[in-house]
Amino acid sequence: MQDQLSALLAKAAAELPAIKNRPDFESTKARYVGPNGELTALMKQMGAVPKEQRPAAGKLINEAKGQLQVHLDAALARIGDAEIAAQLGPAVDPTLASPDFGPGTQHPLTLVREEMCRILRKVGFTVADGPEVETEYYCFDALNTPSDHPARDAKDTFYFPTTARFGNVSKKVAEERYLLRTHTSSVQIRTMLKGEPPIRIVSPGRVYRRDTTDATHSANFHQLECLYVDKNVTVRDLKALLDYIFASLLGKETKTRFRPHYFGYTEPSFEVDLTASHLPKVKKPWIEIGGCGMVDPTVFEAVGYDPAVWSGYAFGMGLERLAMLLYGIDDIRYFYQNDLRFLKQFA
Amino acid sequence: MKISLNWTRDYVKLDASVEEISRAITFLGFEVESVHVTGAPKLDHVVVGEILTRGKHPNADKLSVCTVDVGPAGGVKTIVCGAPNCDAGNRVLVALPGAVLPGDFQIKQSKIRGQSSDGMMCSADELGMEGDHSGLLLLPDRPALGLSIAQALPGGDTVFDVEITPNRPDCQSHLGLARELAAWFKLPLIYPQEKFRGDVSGAPVRTDLLHGVCVDDAEDCPLYSAFVIAGVKIGPSPAWLQERLKAVGLRPVNNVVDVGNYVLLETGQPLHAFDAKKLGGGEIVVRRAVDGEKITTLDGKERVLSDRMLVIADADKPVVIAGIMGGDNSGVSSDTTDLVLECAVFNRQSIRWTSRKLGLSSDSSYRYERGVDAHAALEAAYRAIDLILETAGGQVAGPRFLVGGTAPWQREIVVTHDFITERLGFDIPAADMRAAFESLELTVTREEPTTHPARGPAWTVSIPSWRDDLDRPIDLVEEVLRLYGTEKIPAAVVKSPGLLAEDDPIVVFNRRVTEYLVGHDFHECVNYTLRPAKEVATWVSAVAAQELALANPFVEDQSHLRPTLIAGLIEVLKLNQSRGVAVSRLAETGRIFVDSNGQNLECAAVGFIIAEPVAERSWRKREPADFYSAKHHVTALAAAAGVDLARQPLTADTGANGWQDGQSAAAGELTQQGWFARFGLLNLALAKSLGVEGKVYAGMFAILPEKLTSAVTRRRFSEFSLFPSALRDLAIVVDTAVAATQVQKALLKSARAAVGNSFAVENVGVFDVYQGAGLPEGKKSLAFSLVFRSAERTLTDDEVNAVFQKIQDDLAKMPDYQIRK
Structure with missing residues (x-):
């Protein structure tokens, strides 16, 4: 029996390592330990072994069985490893670039706009919106811009034919013309007419000027305006807001200054400069960034607020200009060409 | 406007530096666009020297070797010179070693053709000055040896180019800006002394020169005055007057014309001088032009007039386009002996309309458009008459003509110290506020205590006629703040009360869809809203191309509102493809305009395209996008607006412009649901004709802004089974x-x-x-x-x-x- 067992083990040791897959393994295993297997057959002979020899024979068989199991386990483990290896395929080269497109990018104007909105939201401003097609009333009359003001001239403002109808842009008076808004201040008027003070809004949006397109001018561009209406609003509050905005945007060392100016819808009015020495491509100590002022009483009267009770300020700036300053972009047309090599730089 | 510092100093004795003056103008509220310095530059190591001897250069025919005494600046120097006029005895300017001349020309001790030279004698040109550059700049006044160039030569001038805001026509003049600077620097304002005060009672009567002035259109010409000056001698104006005009960029013409320009730039009031003999019929008529009437203006161009335009005419013909430009038929020329001086006020709108219509503007029309002070107009005429008599001789003759005029000016504003303080948010002492008013000639006629004893006074402020912009107490707040200095507004903590509202639903929608698309590897683009007519017709319809047209486009290819975002994205695709930039996924949010049953609707929209990345080769191919990719994204975009596209009927496209039949679909309708969606394959033939390579899938979702709401519908949990399916x-x-x-x-x-x-x-x-x-x-x-x-x-x-x-x-x-x- 010992010889038989030895022969059996030798055969198993020789053939098991060569087995490639699970079905072959199972059939081979069955040839040894299956119901009709060789080892099973030897075990069945135990009944014929004389009683006094049985312990020794049993021991031999158990040993052989144990050794066979080692071979089987090893073979199974090897097959399992091979299966996983086959499933995995060759190792990746982690340095290869992903063939997937992406990542996507937000447009730099969106990035700047959203950053400004976040900064303003922290101090109580929510974002308002309004139509881009406007009427003379909302764009000019209500903002204390008299009918003969040069800004209203067809040389500077886009108008629609008198026959044009815009179903969802309301007119104040039937005779007024539709136009493309020249500033987002029309949103201030619509917001004030719709609601009651106090009001704190920021209105970013697209505006239109009849202008030659060049490195710094574009037929449409984007503005961002703030309007704050409450009791006892002061020039000092306005200055505090501007200081806050630009310190948040550009760092605490950034300073702003006001220069007196003239706008029809604010009194007093200012132009805002900020220290720019740390901005890319700016060589001047101060750079103009926007206009602001205290809301003119005539504007409050136009929307039915009592200027003796309510006061407020407004601030506006160009988003392209801000983005150009922040990123050091020197041509406004890049924003509208959307060359991916441009878009991918800011995300 | 260009402001000469020398000129301004006639009215206010400024001794501040150019930088301080520039800053003052800026913080008074006027932008200084540039500062130009004329005259001798202030250069170091450039001093007066006298040429002692002149000898020939041993090695060069055209060069001389001179000894030059620069006195205390270094004694006698040897200098090689190529100028023809380096004769002994001349005093000249010598640039010594160490001097840096304009153009970064550094002067050093040097050797010229073997002869050492201790510096350079300078021509005007080499010093950056205007003048003859054929030889050395000679100093005939013989200033002391060794004096610096700054001490030796008259100072030149400083000219500020200042942008005057439209509310301040009074500052379109040297006197006006001088008034502001006087207030800023707390100096007195010195008015020019006038001799003539309008009295012609003793003067000869010359009705032969002018016998009548008639104003037909008093609305467009509220004031017209004419003076006759007889016996003038036309010639060049004196040097001081020429210098003034040249400094601000005007070319001197002759004494009379120059005086007119001078007074315009001094006071802001335009004037016009006629040759009295050229006025047909000896009369002036201010009237509307006849349609088609012609005049050749001083610039030599023939202008065709219309009946909305105001002209100054004689008995036969128009001689001036009122307030804008004179004709070549009546102006002052070298043989003029008798003048008619016009001083008038014209309607702003009329001048602006005519100026725009003719494409013709002048210093005169510029000021009339912004408004001149009718109450000071005659003062300007008196000033001009003084200067004409001074520079061209002659004498004022009668009669004087004055048609129209204005009621006496009077305006007062009552403002309290408290009112100003409340608007400013910080305290300025009452005395300083009052001083600010007074310095601007806003005379305080009364000061009274207010009812509350702890509070500041109330002032009654008299507003001068040139400050028509001041009308209400709030206007005086600005005056106080300007003179106090906007740079001194104290810092404060920003007020940050709680939010009063939510962001507008459109803003929220745009933010959501942009984040979604960027998260799905799209590049957000921004395209122009204004598009060419052809594009609108191609992508939507010929009707849309009519409805969405601007009345006054600026350029042909930006004439229409965009009805779709896809066309712009295709352009971006094409641009990137043509530049060899790998491109596939592009998206945009923004307004589009849709014509619907004879009216246009402004919509918030989001659109995207997914193009085959034709140019790009990749080491591993990815599954290409298809119709269902577009559907997937549009569904997500619609969901951001609260629209569940899965519950909406979809129609497969047939004949939709821009889209491929059988490969695209649409849902919704603006007038029905208030939104619409369109997605699928873009028309292949169209894409190809636009120069785009490969298939492009696209999607767009648009919604009326008023349909977007911020209302949140709270979802309810529903039970689900734990048993197997x-x-x-x-x-x-x-x-x-x-x-x-x-x-x-x-x-x-x-x-x-x-x-x-x-x-x-x-x-x-x-x-x-x-x-x-x-x-x-x-x-x-x-x-x-x-x-x-x-x-x-x-x-x-x-x-x-x-x-x-x-x-x-x-x-x-x-x-x-x-x-x-």
Whole structure:
């Protein structure tokens, strides 16, 4: 029996390592330990072994069985490893670039706009919106811009034919013309007419000027305006807001200054400069960034607020200009060409 | 406007530096666009020297070797010079070693053709000054040796180019800006002394020169005054006057014309001088032009006039386009001996309209458009008469003509110290406020205590006629702040009260969809809203191209509102492809304008395209996008607006402009649902004609802004079963044209009926679509997976089989559907 067992083990040791897959393994295993297997057959002979020899024979068989199991386990483990290896395929080269497109990018104007909105939201401003097609009333009359003001001239403002109808842009008076808004201040008027003070809004949006397109001018561009209406609003509050905005945007060392100016819808009015020495491509100590002022009483009267009770300020700036300053972009047309090599730089 | 510092100093004795003055102008509220310094530059190491000897250069014919005494600046120097006029005895300017001349020309001790030279004698040109550059700049006044150039030469001038805001026409003049600077520097304002005060009572009467002035249109010409000056001698104006005009960029013409310009720039009041002998009929008529009437203006161009334009005419012809430019038929020339001086006020709108219409503007029209002070007009005429008599001689003759005029000016504003302080948010002492008013000639006529004893005074402020912009107490707040200095507004903590509202729903929508698209690897683009007519017609319709047109486009290819975002994205695609930049996914949010039943609707929209990345080669290919990729994204975008596209009927496109038939679809309608969606494959032929390579899938969702709401519908939790599901598959053969949803709905209905209340049909979904071999022509097979589940128990095969059989029996009754065995 010992010889038989030895022969059996030798055969198993020789053939098991060569087995490639699970079905072959199972059939081979069955040839040894299956119901009709060789080892099973030897075990069945135990009944014929004389009683006094049985312990020794049993021991031999158990040993052989144990050794066979080692071979089987090893073979199974090897097959399992091979299966996983086959499933995995060759190792990746982690340095290869992903063939997937992406990542996507937000447009730099969106990035700047959203950053400004976040900064303003922290101090109580929510974002308002309004139509881009406007009427003379909302764009000019209500903002204390008299009918003969040069800004209203067809040389500077886009108008629609008198026959044009815009179903969802309301007119104040039937005779007024539709136009493309020249500033987002029309949103201030619509917001004030719709609601009651106090009001704190920021209105970013697209505006239109009849202008030659060049490195710094574009037929449409984007503005961002703030309007704050409450009791006892002061020039000092306005200055505090501007200081806050630009310190948040550009760092605490950034300073702003006001220069007196003239706008029809604010009194007093200012132009805002900020220290720019740390901005890319700016060589001047101060750079103009926007206009602001205290809301003119005539504007409050136009929307039915009592200027003796309510006061407020407004601030506006160009988003392209801000983005150009922040990123050091020197041509406004890049924003509208959307060359991916441009878009991918800011995300 | 250009402001000469020398000139300004006639009215205010400024001794501040150019930088301080520039800063003052800036913080008074006027932008200094540039500062130009004329005259001798202030250069170091450039001093006065006298040429002692002149000898020939041993090695060069055209050079001289001079000894030059620069006195205390270094004694006698030897200098090689090439100028023809380096004669002994001349005093000249010597640039010594260390000097840096304009153009970064550094002067050093040097050797010229073997002869050492201790510096350079300078021509005007080399010093950056205007003048003769053919020889050395000689100093005939013989300033002391060794004096610096700054001490030796008259200082030149500083000219500020200042942008005057439209509310301050009074500052379109040297006197006006001088008034502001006097207030800023707390200096007195010195008015020019006038001799002539309008009195012609003793003067000879020369009705032969001018016998009548008639104003036909008093509305457009509220004031017209004419003075006769006889016996003038036309010639060049004196040097001081020429210098002034040249400094601010005007070319001197002759004494009379120069005086007119001078007074305009001094006071802001335009004047016009005629040659009295050229006025036909000896009369002046201020009237509207006749349509088609012509005049050749001083610039030599013939202008055709219309009846809305105001002219100054004589008995026969127009001689001036009122307030804008004179004609060449009546102006002052070298042989003029008698003048008629016009001083008038014209209507701003009339001047602006005519100036725009003719494309003709002048210093005069510029000021009339912004408004001149009618109450000071005659003062300017008196000033001009003084200067004409001074520079051209002659004498004022009668009669004087004055038509129209204005009521005496009077305006007062009452403002309190408290009012100003409340607006400013910080305190400025009452005395300083009052001083600010007074310095601007805003005379305080009364100061009274206010009712509350702790509070500051109330002032009655008299407003001068040139400050028509000051009308209300708030206007005086600005005056106080300007003179106090806006740089001194104290810092404060920003007020940050709580939010009063939510962001506008459009803003929220745009933010959501942008984040979604960027998260799905799209590049956000920004395109122009204004598009060419052809593009609108191509992508939407010829009707849209009519409805969306601007009345006054600036350029032809930006004449229409955009009705779609896709056209712009295609342009971006093309640009990137043509530049060899790998590009596929592009997106944009923004307004589009849709014509609908004769009216336009402004919509918030989001659009995207997915293009085959034609140019790009990749080491591993990815599954290309298809119709269903576009559908997937549009569904997500619609969801951001609260629209569940899965519940909306979709129509397959046929004949939609821009989209490929049979490969694209649409849902919604603006006038019905208030939104619409369109997606699928863009028209291949169109894309190709636009120069785009490969297939482009696209999608757009647009919604009326008023349909977007910020209202949140709170979702409710619904229970789900923890028992296993039971699945059955069923393939149904239908006509290829039959929509999958139609079959799915029928199947779902049938399944629900079969199940009854015993358990639930959880889902009926397509898992395979087949067309081809084994099926008849024109048929397709839709394979559905039916999912059943009970909330209470594990379903048995028998009960599911029974239901499944019922469904099949039910379907067998429907002739359009065949169960595929």
